Amino acid sequence: MDALRGILTRIVTTAITLFGVAVIVFAVIRIAPGDPIAMMLPPGASDEDIARLRALYGLDKSIVEQFFIWLGNVLHGDFGTSISIRQNVLGIVLGRLPATLELSFLALIIASTIGVGLAYLATRYRETAAEGTVDVINGIALSVPDFLWGLALILTFGVAWPIFEISGRVSPTLDLPFTSNFYLLESLVRFRFDITLNLLSHMIMPAIALALPLAAVISQLLKSSLKETMNQDYVMLARTKGFPESRVIARDAMRNAILPTMTLTGVQLTFLIGGTVIIERLFSYEGLGNLAIDAVINRDLPLIQGIVLLFAVLFVAINLIVDLLYTLLNPRLRHG
Amino acid sequence: MMADAFLDIADLSIVLRSDRAHRLLRSVDLHVNPGEVRGLVGESGAGKSMIGKTIFDILPRAVEAVEGAVTLGGTDLLALSSNARRREIAAAAALIPQDPLTALNPVRRIEGQITDRLTAILGFSKKAARDRALTLLEEVHINDPERVLRSYPHQLSGGMRQRVLIAAAFAAEPKLIVADEPTTALDVTVQKQILRLIAEMQAHHGTALLFVTHDLGVVAKICQNVTVLFGGKVVEDTDVKGLFAHPAHPYTAALINATPRYDRPDQSLLPVPADVIEATRAEIAKADAEWLSQRGQTLKAAS
Ligand SMILES: Nc1ncnc2c1ncn2[C@@H]1O[C@H](COP(=O)(O)OP(=O)(O)OP(=O)(O)O)[C@@H](O)[C@H]1O
Numbered sequence: 046m047d048a049l050r051g052i053l054t055r056i057v058t059t060a061i062t063l064f065g066v067a068v069i070v071f072a073v074i075r076i077a078p079g080d081p082i083a084m085m086l087p088p089g090a091s092d093e094d095i096a097r098l099r100a101l102y103g104l105d106k107s108i109v110e111q112f113f114i115w116l117g118n119v120l121h122g123d124f125g126t127s128i129s130i131r132q133n134v135l136g137i138v139l140g141r142l143p144a145t146l147e148l149s150f151l152a153l154i155i156a157s158t159i160g161v162g163l164a165y166l167a168t169r170y171r172e173t174a175a176e177g178t179v180d181v182i183n184g185i186a187l188s189v190p191d192f193l194w195g196l197a198l199i200l201t202f203g204v205a206w207p208i209f210e211i212s213g214r215v216s217p218t219l220d221l222p223f224t225s226n227f228y229l230l231e232s233l234v235r236f237r238f239d240i241t242l243n244l245l246s247h248m249i250m251p252a253i254a255l256a257l258p259l260a261a262v263i264s265q266l267l268k269s270s271l272k273e274t275m276n277q278d279y280v281m282l283a284r285t286k287g288f289p290e291s292r293v294i295a296r297d298a299m300r301n302a303i304l305p306t307m308t309l310t311g312v313q314l315t316f317l318i319g320g321t322v323i324i325e326r327l328f329s330y331e332g333l334g335n336l337a338i339d340a341v342i343n344r345d346l347p348l349i350q351g352i353v354l355l356f357a358v359l360f361v362a363i364n365l366i367v368d369l370l371y372t373l374l375n376p377r378l379r380h381g
Numbered sequence: 382m383m384a385d386a387f388l389d390i391a392d393l394s395i396v397l398r399s400d401r402a403h404r405l406l407r408s409v410d411l412h413v414n415p416g417e418v419r420g421l422v423g424e425s426g427a428g429k430s431m432i433g434k435t436i437f438d439i440l441p442r443a444v445e446a447v448e449g450a451v452t453l454g455g456t457d458l459l460a461l462s463s464n465a466r467r468r469e470i471a472a473a474a475a476l477i478p479q480d481p482l483t484a485l486n487p488v489r490r491i492e493g494q495i496t497d498r499l500t501a502i503l504g505f506s507k508k509a510a511r512d513r514a515l516t517l518l519e520e521v522h523i524n525d526p527e528r529v530l531r532s533y534p535h536q537l538s539g540g541m542r543q544r545v546l547i548a549a550a551f552a553a554e555p556k557l558i559v560a561d562e563p564t565t566a567l568d569v570t571v572q573k574q575i576l577r578l579i580a581e582m583q584a585h586h587g588t589a590l591l592f593v594t595h596d597l598g599v600v601a602k603i604c605q606n607v608t609v610l611f612g613g614k615v616v617e618d619t620d621v622k623g624l625f626a627h628p629a630h631p632y633t634a635a636l637i638n639a640t641p642r643y644d645r646p647d648q649s650l651l652p653v654p655a656d657v658i659e660a661t662r663a664e665i666a667k668a669d670a671e672w673l674s675q676r677g678q679t680l681k682a683a684s
């Protein structure tokens with residue numbers, strides 16, 4: 046009964062959230078100055094041509110009318126036609142989504158590995174120079190925004206020592222035998238590790254740039270959570286059982302400490318995905334974020350709306366997944 | 382050092398790191414022979430848990446043992462490296478903690494928490510460890526051991542969890558069990574059962590038991606010998622008969638008068654008189670001054 050109510054509440058709040066996002070996106074873009082139709086036509090176009098094109102895109106109707114027409118279509122899976130690319134918005138957006146998902150996922154893995162690793166070291170060697178070093182690293186990683194990390198990485202490993210690729214998602218000369226846009230995933234499944242390496246060489250720097258601030262957040266949260274956990278009676282008892290400190294931390298403290306860290310990491314992950322907009326641009330990575338900037342420059346309203354809505358859906362999905370993981374990892378919730 | 386003692390704490394002093402002249406344990410001597418049941422009695426803050434933590438090498442970081450020796454089964458613990466010391470202690474001794482609600486890991490199943498020392502340290506196979514866990518759970522009178530092994534701590538009552546912790550403590554057949562007020566966190570109705578169970582398990586396994594408690598009544602019931610602690614100092618070390626018949630220290634005598642006697646239910650209880658406490662404090666202050674005058678220089682040098 047409680048679980049059912051929880052799910053219902055969840056569905057309703059999700060729907061309200063998405064509707065709110067839709068309203069805001071729609072309103073803000075209409076209110077902002079600049080005429081997309083004028084930008085589509087050559088300078089000498091006649092008023093008649095402009096009016097015809099307006100009618101074609103439904104821009105001659107009232108804003109409220111436009112909104113409900115658009116919303117009705119969206120609910121039927123029709124996000125309209127992009128003004129700048131002149132293709133179905135849903136198709137364009139879904140085509141770009143895998144690139145951004147793969148980049149964000151790689152960044153998340155890097156951030157978790159670094160974050161958990163640093164928190165572990167600071168706990169294992171607490172009250173030594175190692176703990177202080179971790180605090181300093183966290184401070185630096187947090188105070189520098191992701192795009193500056195991106196620039197620093199480009200200058201270091203793209204220009205000074207050109208180890209990694211600085212632009213694009215994959216070398217254009219490569220022949221890709223793929224059926225989906227999940228290149229990284231497909232290259233792994235098809236054992237085309239040559240392509241995997243090429244992809245990673247492109248993705249590693251933007252992923253690290255995105256990951257560093259999140260890594261610092263995870264490391265800080267987990268470190269303080271671990272500090273508390275290490276004083277719990279069950280950790281003391283584990284010590285009396287003769288296990289070395291490393292195992293006590295890994296087996297008895299870590300899982301308990303990760304639970305509260307995880308919910309906050311979910312929130313931070315949405316910031317990371319927000320960060321892809323600038324980072325993808327910086328690295329000319331063909332994902333959603335890069336597409337979003339193009340769409341804004343071209344004042345491509347249908348495309349912007351599609352992208353923003355998709356981001357909103359992503360954020361909602363992340364929160365759902367985090368809640369689910371929390372329940373799965375917490376026996377008190379799993380077995381009531 | 383006592384020749385036949387299994388646990389021998391000699392002249393142990395523990396100080397605060399922040400104020401090394403401040404002693405929490407004051408030249409404590411305590412020994413437990415193989416198979417002996419010894420009570421460790423004292424009011425709250427007397428340092429009973431500090432002694433337990435010293436034995437298991439889990440002292441809080443704020444304090445430090447500056448003097449004395451801890452010998453367990455003939456091994457001088459302080460001479461070992463920290464990981465070796467931990468293994469040595471775990472092989473010889475086990476702890477039954479005070480609060481069963483916080484002493485079990487909430488995200489791990491009971492099975493692992495009983496068997497982990499068997500599989501990880503003693504090299505039991507998973508199956509053998511599980512069988513041993515089932516036997517132990519039966520020994521502590523748990524009716525459905527299979528279900529309990531699969532459970533998480535929050536699915537068990539406080540009394541059940543304490544039984545699980547007792548089973549876990551006996552799992553590796555330690556020679557010494559330290560029980561730190563194992564019943565104070567429990568319902569009054571369960572306290573007696575758990576107390577009886579610990580005594581029963583001790584007798585069955587022949588383990589030495591250091592039983593930490595506030596309650597002289599409990600000491601009278603299950604212990605052979607007793608150490609009384611006041612302000613981190615041992616004020617009495619005797620056998621239980623001697624304790625009640627002719628206590629050596631005025632504080633102990635006062636403590637006996639403050640304890641309900643099962644053999645004299647109508648006796649009126651007297652609180653420990655203020656002047657006895659004052660006198661004992663003065664005694665400690667004098668010992669401290671002496672100790673400091675001998676070691677003041679070295680203590681300062683070490684900090
Ligand atoms: N982490 C710590 N840092 C500093 N002092 C401490 C710490 N833990 C305990 N103490 C002090 O050490 C002394 C002995 O404490 P201990 O816990 O051994 O008392 P106890 O006899 O077990 O009392 P109780 O019956 O309440 O459990 C107390 O004065 C206490 O304030």
Ligand SMILES: [Mg+2]
Binds near residue numbers: 430431561
């Ligand atoms: Mg205590």
